Amino acid sequence: MSANSNLGLLFFVVALIYMCFLVTLICRTATPIFSCAKYPNKRPMQVFRAFYGSLWVQTILNSSLYWVLFSN
Amino acid sequence: MSLDYALMYLQLEDMNRRARVQGGIAYMKKEHHEKLSKIMNIVSFSYVGIFILVQTTVMVLTVVNVVEPKAFLVELNSLIGVLMIFLNGFALVNYCRNAGNPYLSEKNKKYVRNFKLVIILWNLAFITKFFMSSFGVNIIDIQMIEDPSQNDFWYSVETFANIMFTEIIPFWFVLDKKIIKIFTVKFLEIQDNSEMILAERSNSETSSRSSSVELEKDNEEGVIRTNQDLVAKLSPVSRAESAHSEEESLALRLTNVGHTVFQEAVIQ
Numbered sequence: 001m002s003a004n005s006n007l008g009l010l011f012f013v014v015a016l017i018y019m020c021f022l023v024t025l026i027c028r029t030a031t032p033i034f035s036c037a038k039y040p041n042k043r044p045m046q047v048f049r050a051f052y053g054s055l056w057v058q059t060i061l062n063s064s065l066y067w068v069l070f071s072n
Numbered sequence: 073m074s075l076d077y078a079l080m081y082l083q084l085e086d087m088n089r090r091a092r093v094q095g096g097i098a099y100m101k102k103e104h105h106e107k108l109s110k111i112m113n114i115v116s117f118s119y120v121g122i123f124i125l126v127q128t129t130v131m132v133l134t135v136v137n138v139v140e141p142k143a144f145l146v147e148l149n150s151l152i153g154v155l156m157i158f159l160n161g162f163a164l165v166n167y168c169r170n171a172g173n174p175y176l177s178e179k180n181k182k183y184v185r186n187f188k189l190v191i192i193l194w195n196l197a198f199i200t201k202f203f204m205s206s207f208g209v210n211i212i213d214i215q216m217i218e219d220p221s222q223n224d225f226w227y228s229v230e231t232f233a234n235i236m237f238t239e240i241i242p243f244w245f246v247l248d249k250k251i252i253k254i255f256t257v258k259f260l261e262i263q264d265n266s267e268m269i270l271a272e273r274s275n276s277e278t279s280s281r282s283s284s285v286e287l288e289k290d291n292e293e294g295v296i297r298t299n300q301d302l303v304a305k306l307s308p309v310s311r312a313e314s315a316h317s318e319e320e321s322l323a324l325r326l327t328n329v330g331h332t333v334f335q336e337a338v339i340q
Contacts (some may be wrong), residue, residue: 007228010228014240028247031252045080052255
């Protein structure tokens with residue numbers, strides 16, 4: 001097995017993991033959106049939204065980076 | 073990742089404040105600490121903003137080959153290092169402020185400790201990142217794969233370990249359900265608990281107040297009764313009656329087991 005194929009496998013695995021993270025993130029974000037519980041727009045929820053927004057951006061960027069690396 | 077990191081510290085500060093009883097120095101210097109935390113938040117988020125701008129610019133410059141990838145890594149590490157020192161210093165100040173204040177419940181304690189563990193894990197991930205970018209391999213070394221000397225299995229394993237410990241594991245802990253609960257429902261439940269405790273306290277206060285009011289009423293009634301008795305004793309009719317009864321009682325007191333001890337006292 002050459003280093004290129006090893007690295008290819010590594011990037012494929014990491015990209016797959018990030019895809020799983022993305023699915024998990026969708027589920028986690030959907031839970032408060034579609035739940036019946038009321039979420040007041042107070043400080044904890046604002047921090048939660050900012051935190052999850054940042055996580056979304058980061059997961060998408062990392063996922064695309066590893067897919068690009070795998071394809072190269 | 074740095075924005076998430078800063079937000080986690082912000083959440084920790086908020087959680088520590090809400091999950092604990094604010095007493096002692098924390099309560100006395102409340103306004104002073106609120107001002108300090110506001111200043112710290114403004115400074116840290118301005119820094120994160122500048123950090124993201126610089127990072128984006130350097131990234132673009134690296135892509136167009138103006139800046140070398142190594143320089144990009146050095147810049148990234150130095151910015152994250154300063155942010156880490158700053159936020160951990162802020163967390164230490166908050167820890168000293170809340171040290172000794174009891175938690176509102178065991179549940180609050182558990183959630184705060186879980187969150188602290190996640191933050192420690194993120195710190196470890198950043199330290200590993202610094203270490204790997206200085207002494208190990210990173211994603212920038214990918215072009216070196218053309219070199220046959222680097223063409224080995226261990227290069228891939230090292231890169232995988234680097235990605236695993238610095239990205240995937242910290243991410244996994246943040247995506248955990250417990251963290252979501254801390255940030256959303258459970259965290260608000262903690263707040264509800266504290267509100268419930270406060271409500272219970274106010275209820276117990278009102279009940280104690282009502283019981284004290286009842287006691288006061290009883291006392292008043294007792295005083296009125298004694299006053300009435302005194303008035304009745306002081307009236308002339310009652311005085312005569314009481315004199316007669318006093319004589320009888322005296323006679324009784326002066327007799328010992330039915331025998332009169334001092335007869336003259338009784339006659340008198």
